[in-house]
Amino acid sequence: MFETWEYLLRHPDVVTTWAVDHLIIIAFAITISSIIGIAVGIFISVPGREALADSVLYLAEIVMTIPSMALFGLLMLILGGLGLSSIGFLPAVIALIVYGQLPILRNTHIAIKSVDPHMIEAGRGMGMSPWQILFKVELPLSLPVILAGLRNSIVLLIGITAIAALIGAGGLGVPIFRGLRNARMDLIIIGGVTVSIFALIIDGFMSLLERWITPRGLKQG
Amino acid sequence: MKRQVVLITFLAILLGITVWVTGQGKIGIYSTFTWEQILYCSWSHLKMVVVAVAIGTIIGVPLGVLVTRPGFTRLAIPVIGGANIGQTIPSLAVIAIMAPLLGFGFNSAIVALFIYGLLPIVRNSFTSIRNIDPAIIEAAKGMGMSRGQIARRIELPLARPVIMTGIRVSTVITVGTAELAVLVGGAGLGKITLTGVFARETLIILQGAAPTAAMAIILGFILETFEDWMTPRGLKIDKQK
Amino acid sequence: MIELEHVSKVFADGTKAVDDVSFIVQEGELCVLLGPSGCGKTTTMKMINRLVSLTEGRILLNGTNVLDFEETELRKQIGYAIQEIGLFPHMTVGENIEVVPELRGWPKAKRRERAAELLQMVKLPAEFIDRYPKELSGGQRQRVGVARALGADPEVLLMDEPFGAIDPITRVDLQNEFLRIQQDIRKTIVFVTHDIYEAIKMGDKIALMNGGRLIQFDSPFNILFQPQDSFVQDFVGRDRALKGLQLIRVKEVMRCSPLTARWDESVEALKGRLPNDEGIEEIPVVDDSGGFLGYIDISLVQTGTVGEHLGHHQVKASIDSVLDEALSIMLSCERKTLAILDHDNRLKGLLSFGDIQRALGEADRSGARP
DSSP: OHHHHHHHHHOHHHHHHHHHHHHHHHHHHHHHHHHHHHHHHHHHTSTTOHHHHHHHHHHHHHHHTSOHHHHHHHHHHHHHHHTSOOSTHHHHHHHHHHHHHHHHHHHHHHHHHTSOHHHHHHHHHTTOOHHHHIIIIIHHHHHHHHHHHHHHHHHHHHHHHHHHGGGTOOSTHHHHHHHHHHTOHHHHHHHHHHHHHHHHHHHHHHHHHHHHHSOGGGOOO | OHHHHHHHHHHHHHHHHHHHHHHHOEETTEEOOOHHHHHHHHHHHHHHHHHHHHHHHHHHHHHHHHTTSTTTGGGHHHHHHHHHHHHHSOHHHHHHHHHHHHOSSHHHHHHHHHHHHHHHHHHHHHHHHHTSOHHHHHHHHHTTOOHHHIIIIIIHHHHHHHHHHHHHHHHHHHHHHGGGGGGGTOOSTHHHHHHHHHHTOHHHHHHHHHHHHHHHHHHHHHHHHHHHHHSOHHHHOOOOO | OEEEEEEEEEOTTSOEEEEEEEEEEOTTOEEEEEOSTTSSHHHHHHHHTTSSOOSEEEEEETTEEGGGSOHHHHHHTEEEEOTTOOOOTTSOHHHHHTHHHHHTTOOHHHHHHHHHHHHHHTTOOGGGGGOOGGGSOHHHHHHHHHHHHTTTOOSEEEEESTTTTSOHHHHHHHHHHHHHHHHHHOOEEEEEESOHHHHHHHOSEEEEEETTEEEEEEOHHHHHHSOSSHHHHHHHOTTHHHHHGGGSBHHHHSBSSOOOEETTSBHHHHHHHSOGGGOOOEEEEEOTTSBEEEEEEGGGOOSSBGGGGOBOTTOEEETTOBHHHHHHHHHHHTOSEEEEEOTTSBEEEEEEHHHHHHHHHHHHHHOOOO
């Protein structure tokens, strides 16, 4: 334990770099992942596309069973073949975008589908166009659940980013792996504890956000 | 029907990949793992998953059910919150932290896997009972059923499927997490995968990853069938008129 | 018989939900606990089978204090049906109905037989016995709920708004059927509702409650026409006369030996028979054996035989019917007199609009039945 503090105090810049790298990767990945996830989620929720929705969701589920290291490896191969940088930032972010899909997709889909059809009918009766209904009725009502999906996704991605350190992406996985390899407990603790705190803080923050955003009329209990 | 087709196709692909890579014998400067090694690693991987999920079930189900009982409902939030933390913390961190705490070895890996996989079991056990329509319990009470009879004849059959789902989800997650177990001295297919990562040889990565994915799918399928078998008929039927 | 003696219930947070309530439900009687939301009627009922514990007073079931029974034993002897029904979704209809019989150790064959019998009683098809609640409509589920409450043939039934959760048409159906069943089996029933129409229709006695207190315990007729205070009066509503129509039978009000015309009589002869000062317009016409043929509007005709001027033969009512039906016929056919017939279509009496008015007026004034 003592060693941990020692290390921290002696190399604050290194630790910060790891942390910052980690956050940058996440920020990138989650932004792109959400845009894609929500857009596709809206797309498959249009009535009549149930079969498509089923297939897309099932596909995303299957993708989740691919161990992250495998996906990294695959991406390295593909990117290398395309002549792009095959280690580090790029494959990590792409893999994260892929993994972040399922929670966001699924939650967006469920949320939109569970909007009370009466409200949509009321909107139509008032003369709203489908786009207006989407943005003024369905999305606001779905927001809490979509945010929950986002939350799940971010937490997941924080974890996978740590693993991405293996392929040179940097981040808080670096001290963890190094520590494991060299039996340096202080490094393990720095990496492990910091990344855990990140995850918990972001999870907690997003929970509060969800609650804050839930329109008062929808809050349960 | 469609689901099963996709599933089997995917499994076939995974199997195919494994067979092909193993057959290569040598890639670049590295030799691929042999069938013996793959089977051995699969077996230890399976062992870890089964033990971790079993412990999770033995501890998690009673725990989740306990906090639905009158008198214990105050504990519901800390218990489920606690389990939730176990899964919010990145799996790598959970596993790695075992090293300074418990040292290296099979047991450390099991503890980590247990912690990470607990949430679905506890949460589902909790909601499985909570989600039973209170009118049903009231009717049962009013009819003269004792607490024990209500638990056995009403709550258990209605809760079983949801609990089973929790166990299934936990299992599938644990198969993935166990890949990292090798880092703290647990064994498993992660050994193969990681070797490939360090060697920067994607095909060897696949040699480890494909069987892992296949295991997740197969176990998920087996448990889903079990889940289906456990669901009382009355809950499955769609309204026919 | 159920006796409540000075029963009170105070909850942990201090609310006095039931305040010194006493009444007796005789064997075979259907007693309705009526009142606005929150008046304590459901709490009172639940103290009978100890789903809610008594704070003060005592409840006797056939002379024995309910506290002297073992809790679950007590409940197995009392049928219980609630508004949300609470059918067990993982059991078939038959298994649901058989629950209490099974708890009481009935052999399988007897249980099965009883379930089939009850399904028939609630007018559900026999093959429903193997269906699951999910496959049934709301009204069908409610019937199963009633059948289940009757499962082990209890003497006493407790029902908490059992017909509450369904559409009005099906509800009327179920109420009628339940009354019919009750006529056969004569259980002692405590029935909670907030619907005064249901209370008047179903109850032998009504216990009207408000704010936890029993305001009036009386027959439906007396609740309508002898209200104890302004609360009862207001609760009953300003249309109490109309509500009371269903409580008075036609035969209590009709004139038993009315003036009739024979079909082969001449109009002049008939006119000769008429008492001068009564202003009679519609006269029922009968055949030789007293069978009803129709009416003759005597003020509109001058010559010929009665038979030539027959009309409105469909304006009639059975001697078993109740005033609301009779009035409805008179209103929709725009007639002032109604012929009352027995099962062989013979004229037994005559009911006029004025008769109904007088009967209701008398009830309103003095609270007395006609």
